[in-house]
Amino acid sequence: MLSPKVETALNQQIKMEGSSSNFYLSMAVWAEQNGYAGVSEFLYKHSDEERFHMLKLIKYMNERDGNVVIPSFEQPKSDFSRVTELFEELYSHETAVTRSIGELVGVCLDEKDFTTHNFLQWYVSEQLEEEALAKTIMDKIKLMGDDQSAWYHFDRDIANLTVTSAADSAQTN
Numbered sequence: 001m002l003s004p005k006v007e008t009a010l011n012q013q014i015k016m017e018g019s020s021s022n023f024y025l026s027m028a029v030w031a032e033q034n035g036y037a038g039v040s041e042f043l044y045k046h047s048d049e050e051r052f053h054m055l056k057l058i059k060y061m062n063e064r065d066g067n068v069v070i071p072s073f074e075q076p077k078s079d080f081s082r083v084t085e086l087f088e089e090l091y092s093h094e095t096a097v098t099r100s101i102g103e104l105v106g107v108c109l110d111e112k113d114f115t116t117h118n119f120l121q122w123y124v125s126e127q128l129e130e131e132a133l134a135k136t137i138m139d140k141i142k143l144m145g146d147d148q149s150a151w152y153h154f155d156r157d158i159a160n161l162t163v164t165s166a167a168d169s170a171q172t173n
């Protein structure tokens, strides 16, 4: 059984992951409409990953006989001035998610729920990698500046960029 506090915090995280999925889906649509095919492919995949994060929480709560609440989601932002702004928002969104996971882990410790604490370690590692990936992309964007040919290559290469491939390239650099 989950304590009411852990249950509430897990439901909040379900909303957070679902909102992330919708937000990245909205970004993917914008990128596709604005000619960034690679960026859009990356974001569609990222949106799917966030949905998977949400589902993983739902399955866990059901396994523990918790009361899952599928929330309503606010309409995500759908207009961006440029790709740089989009990725700035993605990066700051990921840091907010990391804080939220940290708070959730804190609730589990307060409630002495070590099973959920253990389950959440996957999210702790995942956030570390996702933040690193977002940071890698922001670094690339700063380097490119207004170099159009660099942007062309960026859009082509990002479609194959995943959390794992970014971690590998960070290790070899």
Ligand SMILES: [Fe+2]
Residues within 6 Å of the ligand: 017, 020, 049, 050, 053, 097
């Ligand atoms: Fe996530």
Ligand SMILES: [Fe+2]
Residues within 6 Å of the ligand: 020, 050, 094, 097, 130
């Ligand atoms: Fe994420």
